[in-house]
Amino acid sequence: MNGDHQHPSASVGVTATVTRAGFLTSVQDLGRIGSREFGVSLGGALDPFALRVANLLVGNDEGAAGLEITLGGLQLRFNDERIVAWCGGEFEVHIESRRLPAGHVAHLQARDQLKFGSPKIGCRAWLAISGGVDVPVVLGSRSTDLRANFGGIECRALRDDDVIPLATWPGSPIPATTISSWTAPHDWVSPAKRDPILRFVRGVDWNRFNALALQRFTSEPFTVSSDSDRMGVRLDGPELERMDNVDLVSEAVAPGTIQVPPAGKPILLLGDCQTIGGYPKIAHVITIDLGVAAQLRASDRVRFSEVSLADAHRLLLERERELERFRIGLSLRSS
Amino acid sequence: MEIIPLGDCALIVRVRERFEDAPEETLSEVLRTFQKLRKVAIPGVIEIAPAYTSVAVFFDPIAIAKASGTTEKVFEWLATKIRGVLSSARSYGRRSTVAPCLIEIPVCYDPEFAIDIARVAEHTKISTSEVIDLHSAAEYRVSCIGFVPGFPFLTGLAKRLATPRRDVPRKQIPPGSVGIGGAQTGIYPLRSPGGWNLIGRTPLKLFDPAKNPPALLRAGDRVRFRAITRDEFKAMKQ
Numbered sequence: 110m111n112g113d114h115q116h117p118s119a120s121v122g123v124t125a126t127v128t129r130a131g132f133l134t135s136v137q138d139l140g141r142i143g144s145r146e147f148g149v150s151l152g153g154a155l156d157p158f159a160l161r162v163a164n165l166l167v168g169n170d171e172g173a174a175g176l177e178i179t180l181g182g183l184q185l186r187f188n189d190e191r192i193v194a195w196c197g198g199e200f201e202v203h204i205e206s207r208r209l210p211a212g213h214v215a216h217l218q219a220r221d222q223l224k225f226g227s228p229k230i231g232c233r234a235w236l237a238i239s240g241g242v243d244v245p246v247v248l249g250s251r252s253t254d255l256r257a258n259f260g261g262i263e264c265r266a267l268r269d270d271d272v273i274p275l276a277t278w279p280g281s282p283i284p285a286t287t288i289s290s291w292t293a294p295h296d297w298v299s300p301a302k303r304d305p306i307l308r309f310v311r312g313v314d315w316n317r318f319n320a321l322a323l324q325r326f327t328s329e330p331f332t333v334s335s336d337s338d339r340m341g342v343r344l345d346g347p348e349l350e351r352m353d354n355v356d357l358v359s360e361a362v363a364p365g366t367i368q369v370p371p372a373g374k375p376i377l378l379l380g381d382c383q384t385i386g387g388y389p390k391i392a393h394v395i396t397i398d399l400g401v402a403a404q405l406r407a408s409d410r411v412r413f414s415e416v417s418l419a420d421a422h423r424l425l426l427e428r429e430r431e432l433e434r435f436r437i438g439l440s441l442r443s444s
Numbered sequence: 445m446e447i448i449p450l451g452d453c454a455l456i457v458r459v460r461e462r463f464e465d466a467p468e469e470t471l472s473e474v475l476r477t478f479q480k481l482r483k484v485a486i487p488g489v490i491e492i493a494p495a496y497t498s499v500a501v502f503f504d505p506i507a508i509a510k511a512s513g514t515t516e517k518v519f520e521w522l523a524t525k526i527r528g529v530l531s532s533a534r535s536y537g538r539r540s541t542v543a544p545c546l547i548e549i550p551v552c553y554d555p556e557f558a559i560d561i562a563r564v565a566e567h568t569k570i571s572t573s574e575v576i577d578l579h580s581a582a583e584y585r586v587s588c589i590g591f592v593p594g595f596p597f598l599t600g601l602a603k604r605l606a607t608p609r610r611d612v613p614r615k616q617i618p619p620g621s622v623g624i625g626g627a628q629t630g631i632y633p634l635r636s637p638g639g640w641n642l643i644g645r646t647p648l649k650l651f652d653p654a655k656n657p658p659a660l661l662r663a664g665d666r667v668r669f670r671a672i673t674r675d676e677f678k679a680m681k682q
Contacts, residue, residue, distance in 0.1 A: 142490055142491055142502075143491055144593075144658060145491050145493040145500075145502070146491075146492070146493040146494065146589065146662065146663065147589055147593055147594060147651070147657060147658050147659040147662070148589045148590040148591065148592060148593040148594055148595055148651075148659070149593045149653075149658065150593075247653050247654070248653050248658060254593075254653075256592070256636075257592060257593045257634055257651070257653075258634070259653040260653070310449065310451060310452060312450075313448045313449075313450070313456065358462070358463045358496045358497050358498075359495055359496055359588065359590065359597075360456055360458070360495045360496065360497065360498045360500065361450060361454065361456060361493060361495055361498070361500030362450075363450055363451050363453065363454045363500075363502070365451045365452075366450070366451060383590060383591060383592075384493065384495075384590045385495045385588060385590035385591070390450075393449075393450065393451030393452070394451075395451070395452050396451070396452050396453055396505075418449055418452060418519055419516055419517070419518075419519075421452040422452055422505045422509070422515065422516075422518045422519070423515060423516075425452065425505055425506065426505065426506060426509055426515050429506045
């Protein structure tokens, strides 16, 4: 008898096998909430809305864990029947020889292989699998913290030949032909844009920058640098100069915060960002545009455009109401 | 006190403008604010975290719109609620600052771990053994946890020990490394990059996601370092 019960979920449930892990693939849900005071990052899907939509399409709770795929290359073989959907950049995705567009739903049979090509636009995609990825919950989340190395599958990004535990799934009550007609609005499922404009609200240190810096920030394009990752997007472009040189006391930052280190090159923070930072915060990309920000890749050009805080909230509330209608629509079709 | 938006899903309650002038007082006030906000359930508030001079409040604008019935003034509504809580006479006792724990952290200052102690000694113009004596004699206070999970920024470093960070940060610092960065001292809980001057190492684990709470220290805790030998370090290494 083997007395080792360390990974019960991996030993009993059904799994999918990673035939190719791709550039960077990790287990993510909607992130880790409640441990910020201990310096733990939010993490989770860099476009949480995309994962929510993909989850709803496959009949999951919107917070179920899925896979975040960066720059493609992932190949998965399923070991039982599942429903899958994905949202994100412009990837070619195939199940065997059938193409699966973003925001569409496919019913897979055991032994079917799912393949992500490389993206034409954008860099990330989120794959939801009916039942959800069943890794242990650590500090309230199944997300992989790639910087602090915990959560997800063995605290790391996926590797070739990994086995992904999936929660048991009773099977679909709905005929496959019906499912394959489901889809979600285009800008929800394919947020990636060439040369996007990101909307922002002013940051607390806005007034520390000189007039030229503010004018450049709101009118000139910035180029995404290659040393960008899940923590943040580094931007090359006009130097943003401050009027003062005071050392600031570190305080909270959040996904969307644009901070400007002394060299004047802004960094747009994403989900894996630190909890605190001492660089001046010139602006914050609004939450509804974080999905577009999560698609930025090296040499993309991006511009910034100001909105009011009230508008940022209004846009978010409108999208949430549309999502609610979408959710009700799905449940009516399922019943 | 100021309440400032931090994007559209968070705000910062800035209790004081400066920290260095009065670290103890500032920290106590920040922690009092943190505790007060934590004890009341304000609709839509997701989580709260303190840092030096401020407390960050993360919220869900959708839940706030529902609770307040307004979609136009989400931030103003929450800011008003927060001001109400903080000015409430129902102060949860002046004593509500939870009595801070005093935690002793064993540190081995052996040259194997103290790879930058010569640099500190040179900069401060005192001997390495004095650096160790001064560092392990003081009582510190955790002013903030951050940078990486469980990393404590400690105030209370003897002024004479202040040493600027290294010009080029190291790519990988071993977990448990104790360092001096400017006027602060701290401990690297995880293998991570870092620019502080390393003067020792603790065998204790500062961050363990499987534990509750996951971090050994939290903001406000008092800390002392106790010098240990290499043999003690080995015996204690978890």
